[in-house]
Amino acid sequence: MSGTHTGVPSVLAHELPRPVPADELAACPVGDVFRRVGDKWSMLLVILLGGRPHRYNELHRAVEGISQRMLTRTLRGLEADGLVRREVHPTVPPAVEYSLTPLGRTLLEPLSALADWAVRHGTEIDEARSRHAAGSGAPSP
Amino acid sequence: MSGTHTGVPSVLAHELPRPVPADELAACPVGDVFRRVGDKWSMLLVILLGGRPHRYNELHRAVEGISQRMLTRTLRGLEADGLVRREVHPTVPPAVEYSLTPLGRTLLEPLSALADWAVRHGTEIDEARSRHAAGSGAPSP
């Protein structure tokens, strides 16, 4: 076990093995970030912007499954958290460019570490699911 | 930039900078895992079980903000994914022990890397929020 990633191996092991104040996780930044990560679009946009800055409709086209509502909402949230920067170019047809802030860029690494894990063990998860489904309730179709 | 975490630096940079098939993220294990991480209780339980095996009511007491419904649901989900193992001891008062599988244990590291990031940059996020709130809509109370 042990932790040799960033330097703080047992942030969790120190924060949670205790009586867990319940909503402490929701109040502390960890819960906040976890929520963001779990957000269907947030991390997708972060990663997308990690590659290059994008314009609004460019993002809308890139994801192509998100509604304007969610695109704007998510971007606003990320902007509020200082992960994304919004630059408005006062041209004749208004052009808005979204880019990742330095802070947002630092998120890419722990994020990719997690994504990496998912890719690596994705098969195992899938197998475990099949195995579980087989022994639970899906006998004779 | 660069990536020196797990060994696969640009899983995301390779998967997403492309036209993003939209629901590809939702279908592939990455989206799945991200959803779990974002889940309010899942990772909390994983971390908790990462310390030691726990029994049902022991977990219920530990978190103490979760309902039986969510406790069971979350545990079942984690069990289905092969992250948690459920052992039933056929004693007179039934005793069920939940523990982390080897697979589940491997998740602890990328997870703590992310949590670590959150703790490290939590202040910056908070500051960015205040800064954003100050310039958006909270003028004179």
Add this chain to the structure above:
DNA sequence: CGGCATCCTTGCGGATACTG
């Protein structure tokens, strides 16, 4: 082009009560 406002559906998630 880049948004914001509104409506309406979906399902997550909590509280409660009952069983093995």
Add this chain to the structure above:
DNA sequence: CAGTATCCGCAAGGATGCCG
């Protein structure tokens, strides 16, 4: 002790329409 089952509130999220 370890769940299962039911009810209900609430807000996340998609579709649509209008404005700068």
